[in-house]
Amino acid sequence: MKRTLSLKNLILSFAARFLISAISATLRFEFINKEAAEKVKSSGGKIVYIFWHGRQFLTVYAHRKNKIAILTSLSKDGDLQTAILESFGYKCVRGSSTRGGMEALREMIKTMREGYDCAFAADGPKGPIYQAKGGAFYLARLNKAAVIPVACSAQKKKIFEKAWDKYELPMPFSRARIVYGEPIYIKREDDIEESAKKAGEILSEMTKKADLWT
16 A cells, blocks of 8 residues: 655655756766667566665666666655655555565566566665665566666765765766666576675676776
8 A cells, every 4th residue: 555645755755856857957977888778678678777775866867767666665764765766757666675575576576577677776775785685686587587787976976974875966067977787697596695796796896987987
C-alpha cells in the first residue's frame, strides 16, 4: 500500500525536484561508453544498473526519460526519496535488504517482466560506503539481465563529509560525467556475493577514472 506523504515531505519533494532540475539544466554533461547499454537494449536485453549511493544526483535527471524502476527503502527517508523519483517519472519499488526484501524482489522481477530496467544504489540504503550488496546481482541472474555499472562525477561539487555516503552535490554550470561500464552477466553457478564484490571493484575503479578532470 502506498503511504500518504506528510506535508513536510511533500514540500521537501517539490523543493528537491526544483533543485535537481535547476542545477542539472546548467550542467555540461558528458556521457562515456553509453553505447554499452544501448547495445544491450537494441538486442532485446534487460539491464540492472548499479551506482554508488552518494553519486546518484547526476543519474536522476540524466535518465528521467528511460523506463527504469528503482528500489527505495521503507523508511521515512525512503518516502521522500520515492516522491522525488516518481516526480521524475521513475517507478519505485519499496524494500531493502533488511525490511520487505523478498516482497520487493518479487515486485522487481514482475516489473522487469513488464519491460522496465532496474537501478540500485549498490551500497544502499545505509552502507557501508562503496561495498556492493548482492540484491541487484541476484535479480539480474533471475532475469538473465546485464548488470551495468554507472560511475558519476561532477568537476565542481559540494561533498557532505558527515553523511555515510559522502553525498556529492554538483555545483551549477559544472562539467558532469556519466560513465557506463561493460555489461556483466551473472551465471547460475556464480556466487552472488563474490559477483557483487568484483562488480563493486569495477565500479570503484570507474569512479576514480571519472574523477580525473583536466
